[in-house]
Amino acid sequence: MEALNIKDLSFRYDSKSVVFKNLSLSLExxxxxxxxxxxxxxxSTLAKLIIGLIExxxxxxxxxxxxxxxxxxxxxxxKKKVGIVFQNxxxxxxxxxxxxxxxxxxENHCVPHEEMDAIIKEYATEVGMIDYLEKEPSSLSGGQKxxxxxxxxxxxxxxxxxxxxxxxxxxxxGKREIRELTSKIRKINPRLTILSITHDIxxxxxxxxxxxxxxxxxxxxxxxxxxxxxxxxLEEMKLDVPFIYRLKxxxxxxxxxxxxxxxxxxxxxxxx
Numbered sequence: 001m002e003a004l005n006i007k008d009l010s011f012r013y014d015s016k017s018v019v020f021k022n023l024s025l026s027l028e029x030x031x032x033x034x035x036x037x038x039x040x041x042x043x044s045t046l047a048k049l050i051i052g053l054i055e056x057x058x059x060x061x062x063x064x065x066x067x068x069x070x071x072x073x074x075x076x077x078x079k080k081k082v083g084i085v086f087q088n089x090x091x092x093x094x095x096x097x098x099x100x101x102x103x104x105x106x107e108n109h110c111v112p113h114e115e116m117d118a119i120i121k122e123y124a125t126e127v128g129m130i131d132y133l134e135k136e137p138s139s140l141s142g143g144q145k146x147x148x149x150x151x152x153x154x155x156x157x158x159x160x161x162x163x164x165x166x167x168x169x170x171x172x173x174g175k176r177e178i179r180e181l182t183s184k185i186r187k188i189n190p191r192l193t194i195l196s197i198t199h200d201i202x203x204x205x206x207x208x209x210x211x212x213x214x215x216x217x218x219x220x221x222x223x224x225x226x227x228x229x230x231x232x233x234l235e236e237m238k239l240d241v242p243f244i245y246r247l248k249x250x251x252x253x254x255x256x257x258x259x260x261x262x263x264x265x266x267x268x269x270x271x272x
Contacts, residue, residue, distance in 0.1 A: 002065065003029040003160055003193040004050065009059035011049060019045050020216045022059070029064075029159075032186060032194045034204035037213035038238045043197045046213075047164045050195070052079050064159065080109070083158035087165035089145035090137075092152070098124070098140075099133040102152045109156055123151040126188060127181060143174030147181060154185070163196040167203060179203050205242040212239070 004027040012018045019042045027033050037043050048054045050061060052068055052075065061068045063078050086092055095101035102120045111119065124130045127147040137145060146166055153161060163182075167175040179202065185192065196203060204210050210227040212220040214237050220227045228234070228241050231249070235241075244262065251258050251266075260266045 001029045003027050003031070003063070004195070005060075005062040005065075006046075006050075007060045007062070009049065009056050009061065011045065011054070011056045011059075018216065020056075020059075023216065023218065025211065025218065025221070027160075027193055027195060029193055030186075030191050031209065032182070032196070032207045033209045033211060034196045034198055034207040035211045035213060036198060036201070036204050036239060041213040042216040043213055044164060047084065047162050047195075047197055050162060051082050051084055080156070081159045082162065083153035083156055083160070084162040084164055085146070085149050085153055085166045087168045089142070089149045089169075092149045093137040093145070096136060097133065098129060098135050098137060098148050101137060101148055102155055105152050105156045119155050123155040124148075126154065126185065127151040141174065142170045143177040146170065146174065146178055150178075150181065150185075159191075160193045160195065163194065163198070165197060165199065167198065167200050175200055175203070179206055182206075201240045201242050205244075212237070 006023060006025045009020050009023040010018075011020045035043050035046065045054070049056055052070065055070060063081050066074060066078055068078050069075060093101050094104045099120055102124060103116055106116050106119060120133070121130060124133055127150055129144065129147050129151060132140065132144065132148075137148065140148065149166075167178050170178065182194065182196075183206070186194070196207060198204055205224045205228065207224065209222065210220065210224050211218055212227060212234070219233075219237070220230065224242075228245055231241050231245060244266070248258055248266065256270070258266050258269050260269055
């Protein structure tokens with residue numbers, strides 16, 4: 001089933017700055033797709049369009065087959081199907097404790113108070129923050145804050161989660177934690193669709209599909225391996241490639257022939 005379909009989308013902030021022109025993209029239910037592109041390529045604008053924060057000039061955005069249109073009565077119900085985790089977790093904190101913060105979204109969704117405690121504990125456990133429920137958010141590390149933000153979104157049980165540069169402000173340890181958490185969440189809920197808008201190439205490499213945006217147009221839309229083999233073209237767009245590809249290039253320059261593009265495969269080749 002198609003979770004998200006964007007068809008012939010056009011958007012501009014003013015008469016001169018065209019962000020998208022006839023852009024089309026679809027995500028299947030349970031798919032994990034990363035969108036990469038340099039600053040100004042339209043990544044975050046696309047997220048705002050998908051969550052209904054801004055409206056396209058032309059084109060259609062459909063969520064599970066229903067058009068997202070603010071003039072239609074199902075608009076707010078459709079919006080509930082999509083959750084978003086922002087770049088800076090501090091901007092998402094409302095409560096004075098982790099528990100209060102996860103509860104905030106549930107209160108907005110009018111979840112009965114007698115049901116909240118179990119839901120909060122369930123998702124705090126899922127993201128590894130059950131022991132921090134009484135902590136103040138300001139006392140947490142960047143990775144822990146983002147885990148709480150993710151728990152708050154998961155607690156509202158969306159069908160689609162957009163991660164808008166959610167690891168951009170984290171150190172390498174925090175980035176790794178969120179990548180591992182994303183993998184864990186997918187195993188727990190394989191029907192959850194994840195759209196990651198990211199500069200983290202290693203995160204993109206772990207997804208099912210990578211979409212490369214450049215000047216508001218889709219340049220590549222394929223598996224990570226099929227996208228990152230275009231190293232020269234990506235570098236011309238000011239984009240990096242995963243470490244494994246850079247390592248492969250260096251080995252070849254040293255006269256060591258390797259064909260695999262996975263760590264395990266490369267180790268096996270080198271040990272032969």
